[in-house]
Amino acid sequence: MITDIDAKLLEKIADLTGKPVGAFNIRKDSGCEARQSTEHIQITNKEDKPGIVIRIADGTKGEVCHIPVIISKTGVTEMVYNDFYVGDDCDVEIVAGCGIHNSGCNESRHDGVHTFYVGKNSHVKYAEKHYGENDGGQTGKNVMNPQTVVYLGENSTMQMDTVQIRGIDSTRRSTKVVCEAGSEVVITERLLTHGAQQAESDMEIVLNGPDAKGRVISRSVAQDESSQLFYPRMVGNAACFGHVQCDSIIMGQAQIRSIPEIAANHPDAQLIHEAAIGKIAGDQLLKLETLGLTPEEAEETILKGFLA
Amino acid sequence: MLELQHISYHVSGPEGQTDILKDVSLTVPDHKLVVFTGPNGGGKTTLAKVIMGLVQPTEGRILFNGQDITGLSVTERARLGISYGFQQPPRFKGLTVHDLLLLAAGEQKLSKDRCCQFLTKVGLCANDYLDREVDVSLSGGEVKRIEIATILARNSQLMIFDEPEAGIDLWSFARLTETFEQIHRQHSATMIIISHQERIIQLADEVIVVAGGAPVHRGSVEEIMPLILGNTAGSCPMLGKEENR
Numbered sequence: 001m002i003t004d005i006d007a008k009l010l011e012k013i014a015d016l017t018g019k020p021v022g023a024f025n026i027r028k029d030s031g032c033e034a035r036q037s038t039e040h041i042q043i044t045n046k047e048d049k050p051g052i053v054i055r056i057a058d059g060t061k062g063e064v065c066h067i068p069v070i071i072s073k074t075g076v077t078e079m080v081y082n083d084f085y086v087g088d089d090c091d092v093e094i095v096a097g098c099g100i101h102n103s104g105c106n107e108s109r110h111d112g113v114h115t116f117y118v119g120k121n122s123h124v125k126y127a128e129k130h131y132g133e134n135d136g137g138q139t140g141k142n143v144m145n146p147q148t149v150v151y152l153g154e155n156s157t158m159q160m161d162t163v164q165i166r167g168i169d170s171t172r173r174s175t176k177v178v179c180e181a182g183s184e185v186v187i188t189e190r191l192l193t194h195g196a197q198q199a200e201s202d203m204e205i206v207l208n209g210p211d212a213k214g215r216v217i218s219r220s221v222a223q224d225e226s227s228q229l230f231y232p233r234m235v236g237n238a239a240c241f242g243h244v245q246c247d248s249i250i251m252g253q254a255q256i257r258s259i260p261e262i263a264a265n266h267p268d269a270q271l272i273h274e275a276a277i278g279k280i281a282g283d284q285l286l287k288l289e290t291l292g293l294t295p296e297e298a299e300e301t302i303l304k305g306f307l308a
Numbered sequence: 309m310l311e312l313q314h315i316s317y318h319v320s321g322p323e324g325q326t327d328i329l330k331d332v333s334l335t336v337p338d339h340k341l342v343v344f345t346g347p348n349g350g351g352k353t354t355l356a357k358v359i360m361g362l363v364q365p366t367e368g369r370i371l372f373n374g375q376d377i378t379g380l381s382v383t384e385r386a387r388l389g390i391s392y393g394f395q396q397p398p399r400f401k402g403l404t405v406h407d408l409l410l411l412a413a414g415e416q417k418l419s420k421d422r423c424c425q426f427l428t429k430v431g432l433c434a435n436d437y438l439d440r441e442v443d444v445s446l447s448g449g450e451v452k453r454i455e456i457a458t459i460l461a462r463n464s465q466l467m468i469f470d471e472p473e474a475g476i477d478l479w480s481f482a483r484l485t486e487t488f489e490q491i492h493r494q495h496s497a498t499m500i501i502i503s504h505q506e507r508i509i510q511l512a513d514e515v516i517v518v519a520g521g522a523p524v525h526r527g528s529v530e531e532i533m534p535l536i537l538g539n540t541a542g543s544c545p546m547l548g549k550e551e552n553r
Binding site: 307 | 360383392397412414
């Protein structure tokens with residue numbers, strides 16, 4: 001049964017209000033709460049491990065598949081394997097995400113491995129939001145460790161947007177994308193940590209085929225005593241183009257390490273990385289104050305824009 | 309009306325105290341256009357920042373419409389109707405031109421037509437710029453013009469512009485002077501403009517030459533322009549000597 005708390009989590013992580021349209025699978029406290037397949041998108045249980053298999057038929061266009069995970073009990077820990085087989089000539093959107101409402105003092109933890117096998121000439125938009133909250137005064141930790149592996153077929157594109165804004169005490173994210181000829185992946189990662197939270201993002205984009213393109217845009221904010229570690233790697237094995245851009249705003253006593261790596265194994269591989277860590281500039285705050293915002297509103301506006 | 313009474317601003321360094329502003333008193337009546345001009349380092353920008361609250365004076369009082377605003381924050385002064393266009397405006401990753409105009413106007417929504425009005429006045433096309441982030445992808449001149457557009461969107465009673473012409477191309481500059489002229493003609497705001505440009509100085513009701521931390525000359529354009537032009541290389545005794553050799 002979907003409770004009010006569950007409904008709130010679903011809205012937070014997947015913008016879902018009411019029953020989703022199209023294919024969906026709602027996982028709640030390690031069980032399947034609801035599922036629906038469509039003519040072109042089939043969702044079945046994975047046979048060897050916990051998780052689901054999503055098969056998207058060749059030529060599927062304009063369909064959205066929601067696969068949110070919610071944990072509303074304290075002390076739930078799970079490891080889930082979801083496999084996505086996207087056919088040729090598709091244009092689909094997949095909305096994943098995990099929301100934890102921790103009502104007690106035990107750790108709640110979701111570890112998930114998403115593996116995508118994308119065919120040729122397809123476009124996949126993949127969104128993943130992570131959100132955590134605790135019942136008032138409860139101390140149970142919320143932990144999420146997502147792994148995403150993508151095999152991107154020839155001339156296919158993938159737009160991957162990941163968001164984690166507050167509430168997750170510890171996260172270790174691992175992303176690997178292998179791009180074949182003419183394919184393109186754009187990864188946008190947005191992260192805000194606060195309190196004593198820790199976040200680590202390990203990313204590897206392998207540009208295997210000619211004209212493959214990879215772009216990583218990582219924007220993060222570390223507040224209070226939180227810590228973040230980024231390790232984006234872009235590997236060019238062909239005449240390809242890769243760009244890694246990591247920007248972080250550091251606040252309070254937070255710590256951020258950003259270690260971008262570009263590796264070219266082909267003379268025509270063009271790879272660029274940029275990384276910057278800095279405080280909110282004083283002149284940015286003052287400018288917004290001259291527009292009538294309080295210092296607090298100015299800071300919030302800058303962070304909101306930065307992570308938008 | 310804006311009134312500065314005996315404003316001084318000192319800073320202390322290893323070599324003792326430096327007086328940036330020295331006992332400045334002046335009045336700017338409503339709907340007037342006043343230009344601060346003078347040599348670099350003379351105190352023009354500090355004086356303008358004191359009015360906005362970006363610099364707190366060591367001594368003196370500032371009255372705006374009769375209210376003592378000396379102790380008020382930047383935010384409070386902005387809400388009372390003072391706005392400030394920075395000489396070197398900051399850039400914002402993630403905030404678009406539309407976001408800034410919206411914040412400046414203090415409204416939840418701003419139609420494209422209204423945004424277009426503000427941007428056209430500084431020589432920018434809304435179609436090209438509204439959705440662009442105000443980040444390093446924009447040139448210095450573009451950021452400067454967007455900065456001025458935010459002041460126009462703010463529509464405040466007292467507008468302060470610090471060298472609005474700096475970094476702006478000739479065509480946009482011409483458009484900008486027309487905009488200042490229009491605001492002045494319509495009596496829609498009081499303007500203090502820090503400028504070295506003759507075309508902007510020509511628009512002024514009053515020109516105040518600030519040098520050495522205080523106004524040294526003030527008067528109409530006709531009175532002040534000959535003094536400015538006279539105080540150039542031609543009037544420098546050293547340069548004059550060299551030229552006569």
